[in-house]
Amino acid sequence: MRPEQIVEATLFASQTPLTATELARADGSLDVEVVGRALAALREQYEAQERSFQLYQIGGGHQILTRPEFAPYLERFDSIPRSPTLSVAALETLAIVAYRQPIGRVEIEEVRGVSCSSVLRTLQEWEVIEVVGRGEGLGRPLLYGTTRRFLDHFGLESLDALPEPEELPVTLQTEPIEAPATTIPMLAERQSARIAGTTSW
Amino acid sequence: MTQTSVESIAGRGALFRPEPFHVELERFQGPLDLLLHLIRAQDIDIFDIPIARITEQFQIVLSEGFQMLELDRAGEFLEMAATLVRIKAQLLLPRQEHVEWEDDPRAELVRRLLEYEHFQEVAHVLSSAEAARARHFSKGHLEPRPTPALQDMELEVTLAELLDAAARIPEAQPEAVHMAPIRVVTVSEKISLLRRLVRKAKRLAFDKLFKPWGTRPHAVASLLAVLETARQQVIRIEQAQPFDPIWLHATDAGEKEESEEE
Numbered sequence: 001m002r003p004e005q006i007v008e009a010t011l012f013a014s015q016t017p018l019t020a021t022e023l024a025r026a027d028g029s030l031d032v033e034v035v036g037r038a039l040a041a042l043r044e045q046y047e048a049q050e051r052s053f054q055l056y057q058i059g060g061g062h063q064i065l066t067r068p069e070f071a072p073y074l075e076r077f078d079s080i081p082r083s084p085t086l087s088v089a090a091l092e093t094l095a096i097v098a099y100r101q102p103i104g105r106v107e108i109e110e111v112r113g114v115s116c117s118s119v120l121r122t123l124q125e126w127e128v129i130e131v132v133g134r135g136e137g138l139g140r141p142l143l144y145g146t147t148r149r150f151l152d153h154f155g156l157e158s159l160d161a162l163p164e165p166e167e168l169p170v171t172l173q174t175e176p177i178e179a180p181a182t183t184i185p186m187l188a189e190r191q192s193a194r195i196a197g198t199t200s201w
Numbered sequence: 202m203t204q205t206s207v208e209s210i211a212g213r214g215a216l217f218r219p220e221p222f223h224v225e226l227e228r229f230q231g232p233l234d235l236l237l238h239l240i241r242a243q244d245i246d247i248f249d250i251p252i253a254r255i256t257e258q259f260q261i262v263l264s265e266g267f268q269m270l271e272l273d274r275a276g277e278f279l280e281m282a283a284t285l286v287r288i289k290a291q292l293l294l295p296r297q298e299h300v301e302w303e304d305d306p307r308a309e310l311v312r313r314l315l316e317y318e319h320f321q322e323v324a325h326v327l328s329s330a331e332a333a334r335a336r337h338f339s340k341g342h343l344e345p346r347p348t349p350a351l352q353d354m355e356l357e358v359t360l361a362e363l364l365d366a367a368a369r370i371p372e373a374q375p376e377a378v379h380m381a382p383i384r385v386v387t388v389s390e391k392i393s394l395l396r397r398l399v400r401k402a403k404r405l406a407f408d409k410l411f412k413p414w415g416t417r418p419h420a421v422a423s424l425l426a427v428l429e430t431a432r433q434q435v436i437r438i439e440q441a442q443p444f445d446p447i448w449l450h451a452t453d454a455g456e457k458e459e460s461e462e463e
Contacts (some may be wrong), residue, residue, distance in 0.1 A: 007331035016338060056337065083335045088324065089230055091331075095323035111316055114231035114277050154327055155334030163326055 003030055003038040004045075017061025017152065059151035060158055083153065086126070093119045094128060098150070098162055102132045102143035120144065128153055225336070226266025231274075232281030233317040240314070247314060252292055256285040284310065371408065386418040391426035399436055399451040407447035414430055 010026045011018060020039070024030040030038075037064055043055050056065045066074065074080050086094065093116050096108050108116045123129045123144075132145035151158065229235040239258050240247055263278050269277065291306035358366070397407050410423050427449065430436045437450045 012340070034381060064217065065337035068333065071336035073340070074338050080338060082338070083331075085328075085331055085335070088328075091324035091327050092230060092320055095320045095327055098327075099320070099323065111313075111320060113233040113281065113313070113317065115273055132370050145356060153334065154330040155337065156330065 001027075003027075003034050004021070004041050005154070006030065007038040008042055009037055011055070011064050012081060017058045017063040018198075031061075042164075056155070057157045058155055059148045076185045086123075087119075088129075089114075089116075089119050090122055090126075094123055094146070094150070097129050097144050098146050098159065101145035102135075104135050104141040104143050106141065130194070213392055226262055226278070227269050232259075232278045233314060234321075235259065235278070236281070236310075237314055237318055237321070247311055250311065251280075252285065252289045252307060256289050259285055280317040386422045388422050388425045388429065391419075395423075395426050395430055395449075396435060397450055405449040407449055410449070432454050 006026050006029040007023050007030075010023055020032045020035045023035045023039075024032055039055060045051075046054050051067075052070050053064050053066050056063055092112060093108060096111050097103055100107065100111075105116055105120060108120070120129070124131075127147055127151075129144045130141045130147050130172065133143045134140040135143050144161070150156075156162065226235070229238065236255065236259065239245075239262075240250065244316055245251065245255070263282055267275060267278075288306045288310060333364060395405075395410070398410075409429070410427065411420050427436070427438070431438050434452050437452050439448045439450060440446070
C-alpha cells in the first residue's frame with residue numbers, strides 16, 4: 001500500500017482531526033515526514049480531480065471535510081448534523097477568553113461591563129472553554145481557557161490563527177491612536193482570504 | 202446632536218433616530234455597547250467625547266427602556282450612568298490649558314471603550330469564521346441530532362413483517378392472584394380421627410363430628426369415614442327413633458383393634 005492510500009483510509013475512517021504523528025501510527029513505514037508528503041499529494045489529487053471534499057487543517061490536526069460550495073445541498077438533509085452558532089454575548093466572551101487566557105470571570109466582566117456567569121456556563125457546555133486552573137487572590141477564582149473544540153468550531157488551525165492584536169483596534173495604553181477604525185476592513189479582507197483559502201484556514 | 206449626522210449612519214444605527222429619540226435598550230450587550238453605538242452613530246471622535254451630550258443621551262435611552270430590563274442588567278447601565286456623571290463633574294472643574302492624556306477624566310472610559318471595541322471586532326471575526334466552518338461538513342464528526350421518539354416515526358413495514366412482529370410479542374401473563382392451597386381432606390384421615398374419638402369417648406354425637414369443619418369436603422369425608430368404620434364394625438350407629446340424635450358407639454371389635462394398634 002502506498003502512504004497516500006494508508007493516510008487517506010485513516011482520515012476517511014476518523015471522526016476527529018488527526019495529527020501527522022497520529023497518522024504515522026497506522027503503519028511502520030510511515031513517519032511524520034512521509035505523512036506530510038502524503039497529505040500534500042492527497043490535497044493535490046483532490047484538487048485536480050475536483051473532488052467534493054478536501055483535506056483541511058484544524059486544531060493542529062488533519063481532517064477530510066466537504067468543500068463549502070456543497071453546503072447548500074447538504075443542508076437540505078435533517079439527518080446530516082450541522083453546527084449550531086453562538087450568540088453575540090457568547091462570541092464576545094469567547095473572544096476575551098481566547099486572547100487573555102487564562103482569565104477569570106471578574107476580569108471578563110470588567111471588559112464587557114456586564115455579568116458573564118451564564119454565558120461562561122453556556123460556553124463550558126459547548127466545550128469551547130474549560131477551567132484551566134485557579135487564580136491567586138480572594139477565593140482562588142476559576143480561570144478559563146479555550147479547548148481544541150474551540151479551534152474546531154471556528155475552523156482554526158491553532159490559536160495563532162486568531163488575528164494579531166495589532167490587526168485590531170489596540171487597547172489604549174498611554175497615547176491616543178490615530179484613526180483606529182481603519183484596520184478593521186483590512187482585517188476583514190485578510191480573514192476572508194484566509195477562510196476562502198483552498199487548503200487551510 | 203444634529204439631524205444629518207444621525208441620518209447618515211447605517212446598519213444598527215437605524216435604531217437610533219433624533220426625533221423621537223429611540224434606541225432599543227435590550228438590543229445592546231451592555232452599557233459599553235450602547236455608548237459605542239452613540240459614539241459611532243454620531244461620528245464622535247472617541248478621544249474627544251462630548252461627555253455632557255453623551256451623558257444626556259445615555260440617560261434618555263436609559264429612562265425610556267429601563268422598565269424592560271432585568272434587575273442585574275439595569276444595575277449595569279446605572280453604574281455607567283453614574284460614571285458618566287462623575288466624569289462630567291470632573292470636567293467642570295477648572296483645569297490647566299494643556300493636560301496630559303492620562304490626566305483627562307475621560308481616559309479610563311476611553312480605554313475601556315477601545316478595549317471593548319477590540320473584542321467586539323474579534324467577536325465579528327469569530328462569527329464569520331464560525332459561519333465559514335459551518336459550511337464544511339465532516340463525516341458524522343458533530344454530535345448527531347437526537348433520534349426522534351419511536352412513536353413519532355412513520356411506519357414503514359409490510360403486512361407480513363407486521364404479523365411477524367405481532368407473533369413475536371410474548372403472551373400476556375395472567376395477572377397473579379394469590380391463592381392459599383386447599384388442604385386435601387382424605388377419608389382415611391377422617392377414619393383415624395373417628396377411631397381416636399370413639400376410643401376416648403365411647404359414645405359420640407354424629408353431628409358433633411361435622412361441626413368444627415363447615416366445608417363440604419370435610420362433611421363428605423366424615424360421612425364416608427362413619428360409613429366405612431361402621432362397615433368394618435369399629436363403630437356402631439344408633440338412633441333411638443327418627444329425628445333423634447345419632448350416636449356413634451365404639452364396638453368391642455373396635456376397642457380390641459385399638460389396643461392391638463397401641
